[in-house]
Amino acid sequence: MNFVDCLRDKSSKAGYDLTDIQIHQFEEFYQMVVEYNKHMNLTSITEEEEFIDKHIIDSLSASRMISFDNISKCIDIGTGAGFPGIPLKILYPDTEFVLLDSLRKRISFLNDVIEKLSLEKISAIHGRAEDLARDPIYREQFDLCVSRAVASLPVLMEYCIPFVKKDGYFISYKSQKGLEEIKQSNHCMKVLGSEIRRVEQFSISEMAAERLLIMIKKNKKTHHIYPRKSGIPAKKPL
Numbered sequence: 733m734n735f736v737d738c739l740r741d742k743s744s745k746a747g748y749d750l751t752d753i754q755i756h757q758f759e760e761f762y763q764m765v766v767e768y769n770k771h772m773n774l775t776s777i778t779e780e781e782e783f784i785d786k787h788i789i790d791s792l793s794a795s796r797m798i799s800f801d802n803i804s805k806c807i808d809i810g811t812g813a814g815f816p817g818i819p820l821k822i823l824y825p826d827t828e829f830v831l832l833d834s835l836r837k838r839i840s841f842l843n844d845v846i847e848k849l850s851l852e853k854i855s856a857i858h859g860r861a862e863d864l865a866r867d868p869i870y871r872e873q874f875d876l877c878v879s880r881a882v883a884s885l886p887v888l889m890e891y892c893i894p895f896v897k898k899d900g901y902f903i904s905y906k907s908q909k910g911l912e913e914i915k916q917s918n919h920c921m922k923v924l925g926s927e928i929r930r931v932e933q934f935s936i937s938e939m940a941a942e943r944l945l946i947m948i949k950k951n952k953k954t955h956h957i958y959p960r961k962s963g964i965p966a967k968k969p970l
Contacts, residue, residue, distance in 0.1 A: 735759055736759055738781055739758055739759070740755065742781075742785065757822045758788060758819070758822060761845060764848060775813050785936045787815055790815075791815045791819035791880070794876075794903045794945065795823070797932065798901060803824070803875045803876045805827070805828045805874045806875065807877050807895050808831045809861050809881060809892050810861070812881075813842075816878050818851075820878070822849070828854070830870070832864060833857075836858045860962055861891035862960070862962045865895055865959050866894075871954075872895065873895065873897065874900060876901050877892040877893075877900075877901070878903045879904055880905040883966065884969060885913035889948065890920065890965040890970055891959055893924045894954045899949070899951070900949075900950050904948070906944040910944040914946065923970050926950050926951060928947070929949045931944065
């Protein structure tokens with residue numbers, strides 16, 4: 733089965749009715765990842781079916797938790813090669829997206845993807861979450877923040893919650909280890925004025941490990957001291 737047929741089959745089974753344009757965009761995105769991956773470290777997952785399962789369908793799974801009809805602006809923290817931000821943008825073209833990563837080469841790649849796929853209402857920004865979250869252009873400006881970044885939940889919350897509007901949401905993509913991280917996040921939740929609203933465990937396919945989505949609601953404005961300076965959240969989690 734080729735990439736297009738495999739994507740049609742898997743996306744349909746997952747409940748996504750992709751248009752021909754979206755299918756083409758996903759195929760172009762996949763081809764760009766594979767090509768750029770030859771000279772920069774984007775992902776270890778390049779086989780077609782595995783890429784579809786672990787990068788595309790997994791990225792789209794935030795739609796299990798929230799309706800994007802109500803999401804005007806979304807930010808993806810630690811986007812890396814564009815996951816989950818690029819797949820979500822392809823699926824929800826009317827939502828404005830910001831992709832943030834600390835590695836300039838990845839941002840250059842993402843800008844090439846945005847241009848090649850003719851994506852609109854999306855920007856890729858080089859920087860650290862600890863710094864950008866203090867910029868009034870971005871602080872508390874988003875209805876939703878998503879992240880598949882590899883960090884513990886308390887650390888991710890300090891990076892991500894400051895970007896979210898009051899009554900907005902943060903969705904963290906996790907492995908099953910996330911269940912233990914939830915138990916470690918009670919103090920962080922109180923400090924950042926947030927609460928877990930939903931947790932969902934699921935399997936993408938037989939070839940993919942069990943996944944976990946954690947949806948956190950922000951109930952009050954973030955105190956100005958958060959996020960703390962670069963490096964501190966990771967060394968001394970809340």
